[in-house]
Amino acid sequence: MDERYDPKKIESAWQAEWERTQLYLTCEDPGRPKYYVLEMFPYPSGAGLSVGHLHNYVPCDVIGRYKRMTGHNVLHAMGWDAFGLPAENEAILKGSHPTETVPRYAANFKRQLTISGCAYDWTREINSSSPDYYKWTQWFFLLLHKRGLAYRATGTQWWCDKCRTILANEQVVNGCCWRHTDTPVGKKDLEQWYIKITDYADRLLGDLDAIDWPEPIKLMQRNWIGRSEGAELAFPVAGRPGKEVRFFTTRPDTVFGVSFMVLAPEHPLLNEIITPEQRAKIEAYAAEARRQSEIERMSTVKEKTGVFTGAFARNVFTNKDIPIWIADYVLMGYGTGAIMAAPGEDERDFEFATKYGLEIPRVTASSEAAAPPSDRAFTEHGVAINSGFLNGMPTQKAIATVCKYAIDNGIGRATVSYRMRDWLISRQRYWGCPIPMVYCKGACGIVPVPENQLPVLLPPMKEYQPSGTGRSPLANVPEFVNTTCPKCGGPATRETDTLDGFACSSWYFLRFASPREDRAAFDRKAVDYWLPVDLYVGGAEHAVMHLLYARMWTKVMFDAGLINFKEPFPVLRNQGVVWAPDGQRMSKSKGNVVTPDAMIDKYGADSLRLWELFMSPYDEATNWNESGVAGTQRFIMRVWTMVRRYAEAGAPAGTPSNETLKRAHKTIATVTDHIERLRFNTALATLMDHLNYLAKLKPGELDRFSTETFVVMLAPMAPYVGEELWHAMGHDKSVHLESWPKFDPALVRDETVTIVIQISGKVRDRIEMPVGSPEDEVRERAMASEAVQRHLAGKTPKKFIYVQDKMLSIVI
RNA sequence: GCCGGGGUGGCGAAAUGGCAGACGCAGAGGACUUAAAAUCCUCUGGGGGUAAUUCCCCCGUGCGGGUUCGAGUCCCGCCCCCGGCACCA
Numbered sequence: 001m002d003e004r005y006d007p008k009k010i011e012s013a014w015q016a017e018w019e020r021t022q023l024y025l026t027c028e029d030p031g032r033p034k035y036y037v038l039e040m041f042p043y044p045s046g047a048g049l050s051v052g053h054l055h056n057y058v059p060c061d062v063i064g065r066y067k068r069m070t071g072h073n074v075l076h077a078m079g080w081d082a083f084g085l086p087a088e089n090e091a092i093l094k095g096s097h098p099t100e101t102v103p104r105y106a107a108n109f110k111r112q113l114t115i116s117g118c119a120y121d122w123t124r125e126i127n128s129s130s131p132d133y134y135k136w137t138q139w140f141f142l143l144l145h146k147r148g149l150a151y152r153a154t155g156t157q158w159w160c161d162k163c164r165t166i167l168a169n170e171q172v173v174n175g176c177c178w179r180h181t182d183t184p185v186g187k188k189d190l191e192q193w194y195i196k197i198t199d200y201a202d203r204l205l206g207d208l209d210a211i212d213w214p215e216p217i218k219l220m221q222r223n224w225i226g227r228s229e230g231a232e233l234a235f236p237v238a239g240r241p242g243k244e245v246r247f248f249t250t251r252p253d254t255v256f257g258v259s260f261m262v263l264a265p266e267h268p269l270l271n272e273i274i275t276p277e278q279r280a281k282i283e284a285y286a287a288e289a290r291r292q293s294e295i296e297r298m299s300t301v302k303e304k305t306g307v308f309t310g311a312f313a314r315n316v317f318t319n320k321d322i323p324i325w326i327a328d329y330v331l332m333g334y335g336t337g338a339i340m341a342a343p344g345e346d347e348r349d350f351e352f353a354t355k356y357g358l359e360i361p362r363v364t365a366s367s368e369a370a371a372p373p374s375d376r377a378f379t380e381h382g383v384a385i386n387s388g389f390l391n392g393m394p395t396q397k398a399i400a401t402v403c404k405y406a407i408d409n410g411i412g413r414a415t416v417s418y419r420m421r422d423w424l425i426s427r428q429r430y431w432g433c434p435i436p437m438v439y440c441k442g443a444c445g446i447v448p449v450p451e452n453q454l455p456v457l458l459p460p461m462k463e464y465q466p467s468g469t470g471r472s473p474l475a476n477v478p479e480f481v482n483t484t485c486p487k488c489g490g491p492a493t494r495e496t497d498t499l500d501g502f503a504c505s506s507w508y509f510l511r512f513a514s515p516r517e518d519r520a521a522f523d524r525k526a527v528d529y530w531l532p533v534d535l536y537v538g539g540a541e542h543a544v545m546h547l548l549y550a551r552m553w554t555k556v557m558f559d560a561g562l563i564n565f566k567e568p569f570p571v572l573r574n575q576g577v578v579w580a581p582d583g584q585r586m587s588k589s590k591g592n593v594v595t596p597d598a599m600i601d602k603y604g605a606d607s608l609r610l611w612e613l614f615m616s617p618y619d620e621a622t623n624w625n626e627s628g629v630a631g632t633q634r635f636i637m638r639v640w641t642m643v644r645r646y647a648e649a650g651a652p653a654g655t656p657s658n659e660t661l662k663r664a665h666k667t668i669a670t671v672t673d674h675i676e677r678l679r680f681n682t683a684l685a686t687l688m689d690h691l692n693y694l695a696k697l698k699p700g701e702l703d704r705f706s707t708e709t710f711v712v713m714l715a716p717m718a719p720y721v722g723e724e725l726w727h728a729m730g731h732d733k734s735v736h737l738e739s740w741p742k743f744d745p746a747l748v749r750d751e752t753v754t755i756v757i758q759i760s761g762k763v764r765d766r767i768e769m770p771v772g773s774p775e776d777e778v779r780e781r782a783m784a785s786e787a788v789q790r791h792l793a794g795k796t797p798k799k800f801i802y803v804q805d806k807m808l809s810i811v812i
Numbered sequence: 813g814c815c816g817g818g819g820u821g822g823c824g825a826a827a828u829g830g831c832a833g834a835c836g837c838a839g840a841g842g843a844c845u846u847a848a849a850a851u852c853c854u855c856u857g858g859g860g861g862u863a864a865u866u867c868c869c870c871c872g873u874g875c876g877g878g879u880u881c882g883a884g885u886c887c888c889g890c891c892c893c894c895g896g897c898a899c900c901a
Contacts, residue, residue: 216816216896223815226900249901262901304899329899339901348899419900540817540895577895614836615824621817621894625824631836634851641851682826685835692835756831761882763831787868801881807830811881 001647001728005640007604010724015114023734026075026121028529035072036530037064038509040538040546041079041126043086044105046094047588048595049112051612051624052578058612059575059680060537061118065716066675069740075530076119077512079126080106083134084501088431089163092465098431099460102129116596117605117719119736124515128504133511134433135455136521137504141425142436142448144556149196150425152446159188165428165466187290188470192426192497193435200552201225201418203566207551213572214619220543226419231403232336233412235261237273238312238321245269245313245324248335248417252406253398254342255317256387257363259353262306264330264337265289273324275310282307282326289328304329304352316411317388327352335417343377350377363387364395423549425500428472430464432498440485440492447487456494472496505546506553509533509568527563536569539577547572573678576620583623594624606718607633613680613717635688636721639714642695643725646707649699651730656703661747663693664706668743671713680717687714709741757782758809764791775802782808 002009018024028034039060042053049057064076082102091098106127113120126133144150159165197204205225208218230250237243245261263270265286274282285307306327315322329348330339343353344362353360362372364382368391372378381395389405390398403414426435434456436449449456459480464473474480474496485492507521513530514523547569554568579585580592587593599608610632616622646652656664667690674683687710694706708729715722715735726735750771755778757765765787769778779800782788792812801809 219816220896223897228900230901247901251901327899329901331900334900341901346901348901417900543896617825620825622824625837627837628824635836637851681824682835685826688835754831758830758882761830761880766831799881801830803830807882809830809881 001644003644005604005637005721007600007606007720011115011117011600011605011720014720014723015117018119018734021734023736024076024119024121025123026073026077028526029073030529032071032073034075034530034534035064035067036075036512036533037067037535038076038512038533038537039078040536040542041081041128041505041508042109043081043084044102044109045086045588046090046101046105047593048105048108048597049116050578050586051594051596051599051608052586054116054596054608054612055578055618056537056539056575057113057118058116058609059618059678060535061609062613062675062680062716063535063678065119065719065736066740068736069712069716069738071739075124075512076121077124077126077515078110078113078118078120078122079124079508079512079515080109080128081501081505081508082106082127082129083432083498083504085163085427085429085431087129088429088464091431097462097464098129102127112596115600115605117609119719124512126508126511126515128433128501128508129431131455131457132518134458134504136511137433137499137507138436138449138454138456139451139521140507140553141433141499141503142451142454143560144195144553145437145448147556147560149199149556151194151196152191153194154189154191158185159470160185163466165470190426190428190470192424193437193495195423195425195549195552197423197548197552198418198420200555201227201420202416203555204548204551207555207567211567211570211572213569214540214574217540217543217547217572217574221548224420224544224548228417228419230415230417231399231406231412232415232417233340233406235313235315235322235340237269237324238314240273240311243269243272245338246336246412247338247340248415249340249342251342251345251395251399252402252414253384253387253390253393253395254345254363255315255340255402256384256390257342257344257361258315258317258322258340259320259343259359259361260322260341261313261324262327262330262339262341262352263309263324264332265326265328266332267326267337269338270309270326273309273311278308278310282309285326285328304348304355306352306356308356316409323358325352325356333421334419344372345377345379347377347379361386368392420548423500423502425503426497427500428470429466429498430458430461430473432458432501433504434458434474435495435497435499437495438483438485438492439495440488440490442485442488442490442492444485444487444490444492447485447492450486453486458498472498474498502546502549506549507557509536509550510557510563524562531563532565532567533569534571536572537575538572540574573619575618576616576622579621579623581624581626586624594626599626599629603629603633604636604720606636606721610635610684610718614684616681618678618680635691636718638691638695639710639721640725642691642702643707643711643728645699646702647728647730649702651704652700652702653704654700656706657701660694660697660701660703660706663690664709665743665747668709668713668741669745669748672740672743675716684717711735712738712741753805755782755805756807757785757788758807759788759791760812761809762791764788769805771805773805775800775808778802778808782810 037060039056064074068074087098087102091101141150205222205227208221228250230248231252232248234244234246237245304327306325309324309326311324312321313324341349343349343360345364363384363386364378365372365385366382368383384390384393384398390401393401406412436454436456438447438449440447459477461473461477467473481493481496483492483494510522510527514526517523550568555566557563558566582592584590584592596608607629611629614632615628667686670686671683711722711725712735722735752768753771754766755769756763765785767781795812797810797812799811
């Protein structure tokens with residue numbers, strides 16, 4: 001054993017050895033419980049991995065190694081989320097090509113992960129942009145299509161001038177493109193593919209209750225799905241037989257107070273109902289709303305505006321004709337694109353009615369006797385007034401009564417509305433998975449590519465940049481576009497859009513179970529064995545989109561009988577963001593990316609890993625601070641010294657002192673508990689504390705049990721040093737194949753405890769007592785204390801509160 | 813504006829309602845050394861009392877209240893920081 005710790009020397013040697021012995025190769029083994037730990041797979045960027053990435057990968061690696069030591073068969077693999085905007089945009093920016101950059105960047109990530117000592121089974125590496133992967137992404141799209149969950153629709157979509165492409169609703173941030181936050185988006189009409197995720201809204205919502213996820217993430221998903229109960233009703237358009245305005249309301253009990261209606265400016269009914277005098281004004285307003293920057297239209301501070309259509313609807317409850325307006329605050333994308341306005345009970349309707357001098361009936365009050373406030377809407381639940389057959393009913397009952405009345409009279413029904421919209425999955429981009437659809441020029445229409453013709457290969461293209469026409473660059477490749485109809489054999493064209501990158505990441509967790517399977521997306525037996533994922537870890541920025549899409553696809557697969565579970569990730573945790581030392585996001589453009597390479601070169605991979613674990617709770621955000629790495633390196637050197645002293649003393653096999661033994665068992669108990677709860681920082685602190693004790697022992701007192709269990713517990717966190725020291729202690733087998741040490745509960749228990757004595761809540765003394773001492777004995781000892789007597793100052797205690805083995809509180 | 817998370821020494825942070833600051837970083841002093849580095853030892857929230865760094869007291873977890881024998885932790889009201897969402901009928 002070398003006198004000094006030299007990370008460069010041991011790290012490359014052990015890497016080669018682990019490679020040679022295929023230490024991390026994983027196979028199904030029915031004899032052992034499985035454990036599948038998965039990090040959200042990264043997009044391989046040219047900036048390389050940062051120390052921020054490792055704040056996710058190192059803890060997961062520790063869990064993987066720990067679980068292996070506790071007898072689990074662990075699946076821990078890595079892949080690349082390589083298709084999509086980020087990879088394409090980065091390649092464009094550098095004037096290179098994603099087919100060249102992606103493999104290069106991925107190889108660099110792999111190299112960085114390997115030198116960081118992360119134990120992945122690299123034989124399972126996957127890449128979402130390789131044909132043997134995206135063949136099955138296409139297959140899943142066809143599955144969705146077959147099950148009626150993929151459909152084509154014309155949508156008015158956001159358009160970014162800089163990206164020269166269409167954006168999904170989710171990609172519009174504050175009215176600007178999410179990638180060019182200074183570029184307000186415009187609009188373009190296109191026919192595109194949608195995934196009917198709304199069909200799964202209720203299950204996506206309901207099943208949240210059964211999974212172990214951080215509550216804030218669940219809440220964000222609930223809010224995103226945005227379920228609201230209410231009624232869908234219809235009022236006829238006055239003087240237009242057969243025409244009606246359908247609308248959704250959460251407050252059907254206020255129908256008697258509906259004094260006007262508002263349609264979205266894009267509402268298709270408009271053209272048929274507006275009066276000639278109003279047409280010019282309406283069209284100008286609608287054009288304005290459409291052209292308006294979304295910042296303006298969505299601004300909450302902006303005063304409400306609207307235009308009267310000239311048309312009226314018949315409120316079938318009051319039998320009054322009420323004016324129909326349009327306003328940009330009513331959105332076509334939610335509900336039916338039309339609302340009933342009950343200005344007495346809704347704040348926005350109140351504001352609108354006040355501005356335009358519309359009637360404000362009052363139909364809800366806190367009680368039948370009370371008058372509603374005159375200066376604002378009464379939005380709370382209460383009692384119906386001025387409401388015909390609803391009068392006197394509390395809001396809940398009135399809602400139910402109106403819903404029943406609506407069904408009986410053919411006006412509408414109780415229903416549920418969702419805020420979540422269907423997933424627009426088409427991208428007018430080159431770097432994505434081609435959508436396997438064909439448009440027959442004959443009579444067959446839209447025809448799916450037969451499964452045996454998959455994959456539809458992405459054609460090589462030199463000039464792959466968005467064309468700026470709104471069409472995908474693939475439209476410029478005639479050999480790709482022109483094909484024959486799979487049904488009739490006649491001339492046909494291919495779909496030229498590619499799939500949203502989120503499609504690739506909606507099933508990749510299945511692929512790791514059988515990554516080389518070429519007859520199916522996955523091998524059923526392997527998936528039955530490995531899935532669902534036992535621990536899924538990633539950033540909170542994926543709270544809604546990725547995690548909702550992956551959950552939905554899983555449910556579709558379950559429904560299709562392909563898998564036997566409904567939730568892909570029963571346990572989810574979020575790692576905290578590591579900000580740059582300056583408190584900003586690490587990015588290449590800001591020049592503040594700290595790479596693991598630099599840290600490994602300076603301190604060694606194990607020191608870096610320990611600092612990643614130690615610097616903060618893994619799920620909390622923190623600023624990167626290099627000075628701590630020197631501290632964890634110092635810790636490793638002290639462990640090194642301890643083991644060397646142990647080895648030089650001839651690896652004493654003798655019995656340790658009672659105190660040493662107790663400390664060793666307590667350390668095992670605490671470290672185990674903290675790792676199980678992913679409290680890596682305190683797990684390591686416990687080991688440091690234990691080392692502080694062991695390092696003070698004389699060489700002959702350093703016993704085998706304490707020293708060996710220490711190294712075994714350190715090994716998952718610092719795999720190189722763990723391995724080196726384990727071998728230095730005379731073992732031949734890898735430490736990473738050892739069993740996690742067990743503790744003796746009898747040795748963890750203490751015989752005596754320190755009991756805190758408080759007087760009026762202030763600590764005044766501490767006494768040592770045998771564990772389980774009865775209260776009267778503790779009281780007696782406490783009252784005998786000189787400090788207690790001094791603070792009592794002759795007063796008689798009124799009351800004693802005793803917490804067993806912890807504290808005695810004296811109240812005076 | 814709404815929703816969520818957070819605010820503890822010079823810094824990163826500990827603490828099932830029960831000894832606030834474990835474990836580290838940085839700093840100070842000392843040992844070793846010709847010297848330095850490394851290493852090891854000691855000290856390190858603020859204020860005060862005392863012969864006493866070792867004994868004792870007071871204050872202290874963003875601010876103001878409250879519950880409790882006891883609050884960093886629970887409740888109410890504010891301030892600030894971070895993230896998400898944007899008139900959701």
